[in-house]
Amino acid sequence: xxxxAVNKLKKIAEALTDDELSVLQFSVPWQFEPVYADYKxxxxxxxxxxxxxxxxxxxxxRKQLQDECWNKFHRNPQINTSVRGLQxxxxxxxxETTSEIKEVQEVIDEIELDPRNxxxxxxxxxxxxxxxxxxxxxxxxxxxxxxxxxxxFIDPATxxxxxxxxxxxxxxxxxxxxxxxxxxxxxxxxxxxxxxIPSIFIARYPELLKVAREHDNCKVKYQKKSRSTAKxxxxxxGYYRFIISWDKGFITRRATSYLKTTIQWLNYYExxxxxxxxxxxxxxxxxxxFQIENPRDFRxxxxxxxxxxxxxxxxxxxxxxxxLVLPPGVTLECVSPNLPAISDQDTDIMQMAISGLNEPEDxxxxxSSKPYGSVxxxxxxxxxxxxxxxxxxxxxxxxxxxxxxxx
Numbered sequence: 001x002x003x004x005a006v007n008k009l010k011k012i013a014e015a016l017t018d019d020e021l022s023v024l025q026f027s028v029p030w031q032f033e034p035v036y037a038d039y040k041x042x043x044x045x046x047x048x049x050x051x052x053x054x055x056x057x058x059x060x061x062r063k064q065l066q067d068e069c070w071n072k073f074h075r076n077p078q079i080n081t082s083v084r085g086l087q088x089x090x091x092x093x094x095x096e097t098t099s100e101i102k103e104v105q106e107v108i109d110e111i112e113l114d115p116r117n118x119x120x121x122x123x124x125x126x127x128x129x130x131x132x133x134x135x136x137x138x139x140x141x142x143x144x145x146x147x148x149x150x151x152x153f154i155d156p157a158t159x160x161x162x163x164x165x166x167x168x169x170x171x172x173x174x175x176x177x178x179x180x181x182x183x184x185x186x187x188x189x190x191x192x193x194x195x196x197i198p199s200i201f202i203a204r205y206p207e208l209l210k211v212a213r214e215h216d217n218c219k220v221k222y223q224k225k226s227r228s229t230a231k232x233x234x235x236x237x238g239y240y241r242f243i244i245s246w247d248k249g250f251i252t253r254r255a256t257s258y259l260k261t262t263i264q265w266l267n268y269y270e271x272x273x274x275x276x277x278x279x280x281x282x283x284x285x286x287x288x289x290f291q292i293e294n295p296r297d298f299r300x301x302x303x304x305x306x307x308x309x310x311x312x313x314x315x316x317x318x319x320x321x322x323x324l325v326l327p328p329g330v331t332l333e334c335v336s337p338n339l340p341a342i343s344d345q346d347t348d349i350m351q352m353a354i355s356g357l358n359e360p361e362d363x364x365x366x367x368s369s370k371p372y373g374s375v376x377x378x379x380x381x382x383x384x385x386x387x388x389x390x391x392x393x394x395x396x397x398x399x400x401x402x403x404x405x406x407x
Contacts (some may be wrong), residue, residue: 010302010303013299013302013303014299016299017365018295018296018378019367023085024125030163037042037052040230048332054290062256063157063160064255065256065257065263066133066134066156066157066256066257067157068130068132068260068263069132069134069256069257069259069260069263070133072259072262072263072266073259075130076266076270078264078266078350078353078354078357078364078365079259079262079357081363082357082358082359082364082366083128083131083132083259083365084128085359085363086127086128086131086389087123087124087125087127087128087131089386089389089390090124090127090389090390090393091123091124091393092124093128095123096114096280097397097402100324104406105262107406108402110148111149112220113406116148117150117151118151119151125217126138126153127393128246129153130246130248130258131248131258131259132259133156133256133257134156134247134249134255134256134257134258134259135156135181135245135246135247135248135249135254135255136156136161136245136246137154137156137243137244137245138151138152138153138154138243138244138245138401139151139153139154139157139197139241139242139243140200140241140242140243140244140404140405141240141241141286142233142240142241144228144230144232144233144240147232149405153358154182154184154243156364158184158185159182159183159184159185159193160183160185161185162183162217163181163183163217164253165253166308166348167181167253167254168183168185168254169181169183169253169254170182170183170184170212170217171253172201172208172211172217173211173214174216176253177251177252177253178199178201179199179201179243179245180198180199180201180202180208180211180218181196181197181198181199181202181212181213181215181218181223181279182196182197182198182199182216182243183195183217183222184196184197193228194222195223195225196218196221196222196223196226197223197226197241197242197243198223198226198239198241198242198243199210199242199243199244199245200242200243200244200400200404202236202237202239203236203239203242203404206235208235209237217296223239225241226239226240227239227240229241242403244399244400244401244405246396246400250400251328252333254365258356258358259356259357261356262352262353262357265349265352265353265356266353268349268352269349269350269353272349276342280341282337282339283336283339284336285334285335285336285337286336287335287336288318288332288333288334289332289333289334289335290314290330290331290332291330291331291332291333292329292330293329293330293331294329297327297329297330313325313326314330317352352366358385359382360378360379360382361378362378363382366386
């Protein structure tokens with residue numbers, strides 16, 4: 001097949017007139033094409049990420065958003081800086097859990113310093129995950145012999161099957177944001193195969209168990225790993241492990257990270273940067289332009305086989321500093337693209353992303369081209385936002401988390 005195509009090309013070249021050969025040109029097109037297999041694109045080809053406009057994200061959209069936020073955290077320097085900065089300001093230097101009451105402090109130390117929990121190490125990580133995914137689920141397991149409370153992290157992605165509207169959570173029918181049971185999927189990914197773990201509200205208000213059992217998805221067969229026959233758990237209806245949650249949603253059943261507000265603009269920014277890299281590579285590129293003035297010689301060169309053509313200086317590999325001996329009628333020119341310089345053409349796109357991260361430009365980018373007065377003016381609002389985030393976590397740590405093991 002290849003030989004036939006070569007012979008056919010030779011016949012076509014030989015049949016060309018001198019006038020036709022004089023205008024014949026060759027080019028090797030190359031253009032960077034970004035591949036966004038995980039994104040949808042708009043009419044201009046810019047990547048965006050799917051998200052519904054409803055108050056509640058469906059299961060698939062929520063999972064995609066959480067996965068994308070997680071990927072952006074690991075791959076995008078702006079998001080990574082924002083998340084790590086926030087977790088450090090909340091649970092970094094100066095953070096500790098204390099009580100004026102000695103007995104209470106002993107319980108706090110037992111839970112936080114025990115090697116099975118190591119909250120001194122995991123609190124920053126829990127806060128970071130809650131910012132990346134918008135949700136935090138912690139499972140509290142009570143040991144029946146000692147009463148010790150063991151704390152384990154539950155990946156939000158595993159709470160994804162059954163429940164109300166396929167959220168993986170059974171909610172109170174009259175209190176739409178009060179969870180009663182969580183369906184935690186197992187690693188084998190088989191459908192209808194999960195552990196059903198009660199919410200901390202079942203421990204606080206055991207009478208809610210009657211309400212939960214009216215739900216079609218609430219079944220004892222899923223709850224075997226959360227129940228015990230020990231007498232100390234009788235007041236909890238036999239349950240010995242419970243889940244507490246902290247989400248960043250606005251009174252929705254499941255939350256997605258605030259980082260989703262930046263994803264579209266970060267994708268635009270990353271796309272522009274890839275084209276900018278392509279532009280910079282193009283500026284440093286060049287092409288060898290050979291011109292064969294005699295049509296008969298040009299026809300002869302075209303009639304050569306690929307192997308013979310590669311032996312000529314025209315098709316041979318050229319290295320800097322090498323020499324070329326050209327026959328009469330052949331001229332050579334090295335041409336570089338004359339492209340305009342581009343710089344700071346994407347600042348407006350970056351500002352859209354930064355506004356979603358709620359951080360000043362110099363903090364996110366690691367430097368600033370703005371005057372000192374402008375940078376100083378941004379510190380007041382930033383300080384307020386940090387104080388607010390600390391207050392939100394403080395309430396969760398004291399009333400939701402601390403209250404779960406002390407009531």
